[in-house]
Amino acid sequence: MFALIDGNNFYASCERVFDPALRGRPLVVLSNNDGCAIARSAEAKALGVGMAQPIHEVPREVRRQLVMRSANFTLYGDISARVLAILREAAPRVEPYSIDESFLDLGGMRDREAFARDLRERVHRWTGIPNCIGIGPTKVLSKAANKLAKRGAGLLDLTDTGARAAALADYPTADLWGVGSRTAAKLALRGIHTAAQLRDAPPADILAGFGVTVARVQRELQGHPCIALEEIEPDRKQIIVSRSFGQRVEDHATIAEALATFAARACEKLRRRGLVAGGLSIFANSDVFRPELPQHHPSRAVNLPRPTDDSRVVLATVRALLRGFLRNRIAYRKAGVMLHDLARPERLQGGLFGGATLGDPALMRVVDRINERYGRNAAGFGATGWREAPVWGMRQQTLSPCFTTRFTDLPPARC
DSSP: EEEEEEEHHHHHHHHHHEEEEEEEEEEEEOGGGGGGGEOOOOOHTTTOOOOOOOOGGOOOHHHHTTEEEEEHHHHHOOOOOOOOHHHHHSSEEEEEEEETTEEETTTTTTTTHHHHHHHHHHHHHHOOOOEEEESSSSSHHHHHHHHHHTTTEEEOOOSHHHHHHHTTTTTTTGGGGTTHHHHHHHHHHOOBBBBBHHHSSHHHHHHHHHHHHHHHHHHHHHTTSSOOOOOOOOOOOOEEEEEEEEEEEEOHHHHHHHHHHHHHHHHHHHHHOOEEEEEEEEEEETTOOOSSSSOOOOOOOOOEEEEEOOHHHHHHHHHHHHTTOOTTTTOOEEEEEEEEEEEOOOGGGGOOOOOSBSSSSHHHHHHHHHHHHHOTSSSGGGGTTTTTTOOTTOOOOTTTTOOOTTTGGGGOOOH
């Protein structure tokens, strides 16, 4: 038995936790460089603001009514971790699915609805995040129950077969987890428009026409668990860190600093996951939204002599790849670094004339501990420009403070 708990309008709700004046007002959280709406409060949705809609395309009379905030992923990630800690204390097994969603194992629990009501209230009271919970015998059904709960009282249990049949009778296939709009359109050509119709379709036809993924969804709709709970996230195959610049940049040294910064952050993520990289690639893009300007979209990749998680080795490789990489008189708007061929060092075979990996793990642990204790960039690398405010930095004109992760941003309490 599964439950899915989901924070309502999560990014917007995080902004409202520390700024009560935003409650009840149409709030939009903007993407990197304040370009598109990536989260909308219920009031903003009612005004017609679409998901991922460029903010400049929102009618001016609507924009005047909106409160806009630049995405503050540091704040959202910390609040997400606090919610997850509550869930892990309440349930025996938890799978974090995204920053605002988690699956819970409710197997053997007698009064699931009472547990879910208490958990909803606890999360809201302790973190300020409103949420909904869907319960079902499979992950697909719990996901559907969660979506339906958002339209109702915030809690829905589809364990009962009668309630499940009524809910799936008019539930669109496009809203099913694992289906999507393109597959739903193909299903519609076969007369399958609802979850109930997909559940009752001939299994052999679904498997032959749509493959194992949709066949698994069908089995889950029938109440047969096919997708297990994953408490430990599988190892990643690659890590990408990229950013769009706040302005077009022509200076090659500035772009080199940006790529060095992205490489250092990618290595931090790599070490946090206990992995090493066997290769890396870099890329840069000019402004595709200004086709009248000269365009250039270079990329380069290289395999490392031995896998590593040492930022110094990666930065030296990035510096080598940058020779002749960029063109003069080209204004670049985006760049990024990708680490690939990831593996766990203990599973690698040692070399004939050296160890299995490159670098100094002890030194990297010291750097990471300094940054964990004193904040990011307390210790850094000169190639990144380190403490200087970067010219390539993102445009975040309405960024809220990091209320929970930076001492200088702690909200004052007045008694």
